[in-house]
Amino acid sequence: MPATALPGFREFYPDDAALRNHIFSAWRTVAARYGFEEYDGPPLEPLELYTDKSGAEIMGQLYYFEDKGGRSVALRPEMTPTLARMVGARASSMMKPIRWFSMPQLFRYERPQRGRLREHFQLNMDLIGETSPLADAEIIAAALDVQRVLGLTEQQVCVRLSHRGVIQQLLLNKGVPADRLSATLTAIDRLEVDAPEALEWARKQLVQLGVGGELAEGVLEVARIRDWTTLERAAGAVTAGGPVENLLACRDALFQMGLEAFVQLDTSIVRGLAYYTGVVFELFDRQHTLRAICGGGRYDDLVKQVSGTDVPCVGFGMGDAVLTELLKESKLVPVVPSRVQAFLVAHSAANQVEVLRLAHMLRDEGVSVEYAMKIPNLRRQFEQAGKRQARYVVIVGSPEGADAVVKIRDLASGHEEVVAQGALAARVRS
Numbered sequence: 289m290p291a292t293a294l295p296g297f298r299e300f301y302p303d304d305a306a307l308r309n310h311i312f313s314a315w316r317t318v319a320a321r322y323g324f325e326e327y328d329g330p331p332l333e334p335l336e337l338y339t340d341k342s343g344a345e346i347m348g349q350l351y352y353f354e355d356k357g358g359r360s361v362a363l364r365p366e367m368t369p370t371l372a373r374m375v376g377a378r379a380s381s382m383m384k385p386i387r388w389f390s391m392p393q394l395f396r397y398e399r400p401q402r403g404r405l406r407e408h409f410q411l412n413m414d415l416i417g418e419t420s421p422l423a424d425a426e427i428i429a430a431a432l433d434v435q436r437v438l439g440l441t442e443q444q445v446c447v448r449l450s451h452r453g454v455i456q457q458l459l460l461n462k463g464v465p466a467d468r469l470s471a472t473l474t475a476i477d478r479l480e481v482d483a484p485e486a487l488e489w490a491r492k493q494l495v496q497l498g499v500g501g502e503l504a505e506g507v508l509e510v511a512r513i514r515d516w517t518t519l520e521r522a523a524g525a526v527t528a529g530g531p532v533e534n535l536l537a538c539r540d541a542l543f544q545m546g547l548e549a550f551v552q553l554d555t556s557i558v559r560g561l562a563y564y565t566g567v568v569f570e571l572f573d574r575q576h577t578l579r580a581i582c583g584g585g586r587y588d589d590l591v592k593q594v595s596g597t598d599v600p601c602v603g604f605g606m607g608d609a610v611l612t613e614l615l616k617e618s619k620l621v622p623v624v625p626s627r628v629q630a631f632l633v634a635h636s637a638a639n640q641v642e643v644l645r646l647a648h649m650l651r652d653e654g655v656s657v658e659y660a661m662k663i664p665n666l667r668r669q670f671e672q673a674g675k676r677q678a679r680y681v682v683i684v685g686s687p688e689g690a691d692a693v694v695k696i697r698d699l700a701s702g703h704e705e706v707v708a709q710g711a712l713a714a715r716v717r718s
């Protein structure tokens with residue numbers, strides 16, 4: 289049997305690696321624009337870091353085992369608990385708000401499908417130590433700006449915005465008992481609320497979660513709000529500093545930034561992870577053929593749970609796998625530029641020594657150089673240069689040239705000129 293990679297684990301051939309780097313570069317560009325500093329943590333963590341904190345869904349997807357020292361350990365399925373521990377350990381000495389980003393590889397034992405794998409890279413941007421709804425808006429704007437940097441517009445991508453506190457308030461108004469709120473949020477997270485069979489599903493799921501099935505209609509009504517007027521009407525009087533005011537302030541800030549066309553209210557977004565406390569959001573492709581591009585929200589209690597220090601946080605995780613699919617589908621995969629600036633061609637085998645000397649000199653000056661390892665005839669060397677997509681061919685030892693000069697040919701235009709060896713690096717780079 290030929291060797292194969294494990295299901296859900298990718299091999300990055302150079303074209304795939306180039307696209308991944310393109311995504312990473314957009315991530316770094318936006319992180320820098322928002323003044324975020326990079327951090328990292330261990331890929332292997334104590335299992336207990338995820339028990340209770342991440343929620344049942346991720347717990348069921350953990351890669352975990354006992355290490356040789358008898359410790360229960362897990363490959364990180366997400367970055368947020370690590371971040372919470374790191375921030376908690378130093379929070380009192382750090383200037384707030386803290387703006388941190390990271391690009392970890394994460395591992396989840398999921399059923400592999402398009403955009404859903406068993407490993408993925410995830411941009412995490414988290415703003416720590418700030419409760420203002422402007423922090424929520426800042427984080428969402430950064431997630432949207434990554435899409436814009438990659439060439440995706442409001443026609444292709446939207447952010448579905450919601451707030452756990454608002455949903456809880458509306459559910460209480462519908463008669464859901466306070467001690468069943470979190471179970472009801474779990475049900476909403478699993479429901480396809482707009483599907484025709486949603487009511488039947490909602491009834492079944494609520495009963496399974498210990499909530500009366502007769503509340504299903506009310507729960508669906510709450511989860512189906514898609515416009516701001518309906519939301520404000522359903523919420524009634526807006527309490528100053530309360531969840532509704534908070535959500536509206538976040539929306540207003542996004543609108544003021546000029547991002548209105550991307551923003552869609554969606555009360556079915558509650559997020560599967562257990563630790564969110566306020567604004568929650570997910571970015572989707574408009575066709576909705578893919579899973580979420582990005583998900584995040586406010587989680588004000590997690591750092592306290594992990595480290596005992598009380599620090600409010602808001603952030604998101606954005607996976608590379610869904611973005612890769614979307615960029616391919618939207619024909620936004622960049623053409624990889626020519627990798628080789630100069631391909632050195634030896635006029636005859638006698639010139640090979642000179643080729644090696646020149647190649648090394650050019651590389652020292654930062655020019656990317658290749659040459660044939662065995663010297664075939666000139667035509668074959670030119671063919672090799674073409675296949676390597678070289679920008680220039682440098683002919684070393686052409687009979688009409690003196691020792692101190694070489695002839696170079698621009699492979700795109702066919703233009704040829706004679707250049708002094710000392711000026712070659714500057715000419716090739718220009």
Ligand code: HAM
Nearest residue numbers: 366368404405408580581582583584603604605607609
């Ligand atoms: P999450 O919603 O579990 O959130 O993941 C965020 C994003 O990571 C998803 O929207 C998706 O693009 C990508 N992703 C997740 N699982 C997979 C998978 N199996 N295969 C491919 N892509 C995947 C979190 O992880 C939170 N910790 C994010 C966060 C940071 N919240 C606050 N700060």
